[in-house]
Amino acid sequence: MPSPPDSTSRDVSADVELIDVTKRFGSVTAVDHVALQIERGSFYSLLGPSGCGKTTTLRMIAGFEQPTSGEILIAGVPVAGVPPYRRNVNTVFQHYALFPHMDVARNVGYGLRQVGVTRDEEQRRVGEALDLVRLSGYDRRRTWELSGGQQQRVALARALVNRPTVLLLDEPLGALDLKLRKEMQLELKGLQQELGITFVYVTHDQDEALTMSDVIVVMRDGRVQQQGSPEALYERPVNRFVAGFIGQSNTIAGRLSGLDLDGGMASVETPTGLVLNGRITDHGARPSIGDEAIVAIRPERLEIAPGTPSPTAGWTSVAGRIHQETYLGDQTEYRLATDLGQLVARRAHHGHAETTTVRSGESISVRWPDDANLVLVA
């Protein structure tokens, strides 16, 4: 098996490693020069819109697809040409793929039977796995009699019973309703922490990724856009796509008018002449004065007050009117018509004590601190 000379010297704490992996289906490039290092015991999420190559990446790790180029290592060993049944990796499939001709216990014990464990041991471990997913007593049930959430747990037990080093999950909660999904998210996360198994989790739901993951990899068109912790991605999205995909943002376009690359700061001048100061999120970027740039501001950072704006140092203030107001339960969303165009602000409710009362059509001032300005240069 060909492997780069330095493959043995790599950090073996990486359970799964993708080195410059590309996968093409004819003229479609599903995965484009992807490099990942998935730490042992971490909860790793692949997040991105439909068709961005998440499933393909997962299938290459599982062994159902071979990379067109690049290399995959599992526990430090290159796995090119190793068939799925010889990889110590198990998958929870998007639609569970439970065997309809077997009851729950036989489904869960399937992997154990392939390696020839004794009947007693199979029974014992199946029992344990069902306990783990809180399905004890369901051994003899037919899979099609189970609810979606129960089926999902059987699929999970069936994968976990083999004690894989890595568990791959392809949108495992996609078919569940919102409430159940939230519950299962917590359960899955708890399970992962309890067992210490590496989870590679595919989802296109940003909330899910933010709730559960240690590391999120945002993909688009087969390429990795950014990877990092949920906080890092939320607070420092490196480009407009990530900023839009994770959470919501107000974006204001302009040109760079001032740069402090060492301090990671920049000034952006809008076509109306307003200058916004903020952090450059992409530390690797080397922009120059005059380049186009985008300033992103999270809606919850905008403050609204009745009356006209009064300029304050370290703050940006603009005048506007409330265009639309949407009650969202725990918060209210405001659509604002301002000198900078339409902006969205959000305000959380703290109990009943509403401090300000602003109404649609009313003239207001909007302001936010400079540290809320995220300068995106790509």
Next chain:
Amino acid sequence: MVRSGARRWRSRIATALLLLPAATWYALLLLVPLVILVVFSFGGRAPEGGYLPDFTFANYLELPTRATAFVNALWMALGGTVLCLLVGFPLAYYLATRAGSQRTLLLVLVVVPFWTSFLIRTYAWLTILGNNGIPSLLEDLGFGHIVLLNTPFAVLLGIVYNYLPLMVFPLYVSLERLDKRLLEASKDLGAGRWATFRQVTLPLSSAGVLSGVILVFIPIMGEYIIPALLGGGKVFFIGNALVDLFLQSRNWPFGSAAAIVLILVILTAVTIYLRVGSRGSGSREVSLL
């Protein structure tokens, strides 16, 4: 209450009316002939042939003279069915795993020969198996003189050739419908190709196997043209005996008795088969999904 009662009656009448054509059809084409067969089987033969009212068990008592024909048909039906399955399964599997356009083409290729008359196709085998066909080829290759035509081998070959599509299509349908993700799940859980085939593919295509076997077995039991053509009248099925009894010696009562026993033999075989076939793995429920 009154309204829902009236509605229930109306729906019952509608159901009855909708089922009427099918019921009439079955009554006329299945039940009536069956009753006639039973009545005839206890009758006597008219002097010039046909049926003479009587009540006798003589026809049933004479059935052992046709034992060979029964046994021939039974063995050939079993052998033919097993061979069809062995040949048909890989073919169906291959078809089911091709890409769309290629699959359509291959399916058409499987069917096309069957657009020509059954007789002409079977007649072609007379030439292929005859002296100037395969035997002369084998002789040239130094295998000595081998007779193929008018042997049980030729009949079996004709049976497999003609009944193969009846086996392939239900198999194809069940394999095609089989969720390919289950095969990936199996491999993911550590099962190799063969283990996956044995534990997933086979049980999940058992509905196709079940119907294919029945579709093939029953008509072979009643087959008479293939043995007549490729067996040269020497490989004799109960179907041939029935043709002779009804269309040559005009012994309708004896023919009726033989036909009734044939129906019973088939029913018994199929019942046993369904019992045994559906016992393993509870795969039958799947087939109904």
Next chain:
Amino acid sequence: MEPVHFQKLYDDFRLGRIDRRTFLKASGLGLAAAVIAACTPGSSAKPTEAAGGGEPTAADWSPPSGVDLGKTLYITTWPNYHNPRTIEIFTELTGVAVELNPLGSNEEMLAKLLIGGTGWDVLVPTNYTFETYGSKGLLEPLNMSMLPHLDTSRYDQKLLANAEYPAGSKTLFGFNKDWGTTGFTYNKKHVTKPMATWKDFFDLAQTDYSGKVVIHDYQLTSIGNALVYHGYSFNSVDEAELAKAEELLLAVKPHLFAITSDYQPPMRAEDAWVAMTWTNDGAQLHADIPDIEYVIGSDGGEIWSDFYAVVAGTAHREAAYAFLDFMAVPKVQAFDATFHKAPLVDSAGIALQSEEVRSNKITYPDASSLTKLEFGTAELLTNQARADLWARFKSA
């Protein structure tokens, strides 16, 4: 009928008559046989000589004027027994489309007539069936006024008399199409032992030519010739004699290549070297493959004649009579015979045949070879002992 009668008639006419089916069995296989015959190179079944001035035309026969013949006609007959062109000409002259329905045997014909509802109009039955058909009312007596071209005075009266019911009543239920014998063919290329009798036939079938012999799937001829082997009458229904015949047949069965009345293909392919054969098939085979000889058993066997007859209650009576009348025209008979090669009965028809046909020793054999032959008796059609024997033999 006694051989003596025929001897006399035969002398009178110089050449023969009578004929019947080519046969096939079991299932209506005639159609496939026709197709294969048409596709196999060297197959006969094609008109080779321009007999009596060639194809019949409107000058030779035209339909009765002012009569509505209808559109279709169903003829139940034997395979390879009619020149397709003859049928075409009839359709051209009358506008009546003819559907030929070839059957396997007289027994099958009777079985279906007894079941009823056949829709058949014209039959081509063999001499031994008329008593049963007449007594059962399955055929209708011929209406001579509708057959202006039929001149029975040109027919051998004894051959014609087969179609009388009741016998000797002069009420005709059919007229002769042709006649023939049931002998056997052998291929000289492989068969070197002399074969002249049914004794030779059945003995050599079990020894030198084991695996290469075909007998008919037909109780009349196969049982009949096995009886002749033992020196009994072809028509015997004697219990002890039939038992001996059955014993012989069962002993021969494992040595046979086939039990089939469709023996032309295996003879042509040399799968079989010897086959029980009717005159017309023998003539067709010999014409295409000169190595194949036709032999009339010198120890006995069958002589037969086939007839045109009208089914009782036919739905197309006018068309049926028109067809019979057409086939009664000597020129039509001579033309049709170029295809089927069976000997004719109508002396005017024979007179129109070419010298080549009339001197063909298979079609028109020497009278001396016919002396021991027997016509099948009426009893054989319905005799249960023979029917059961045959069914038993085949399923053994």
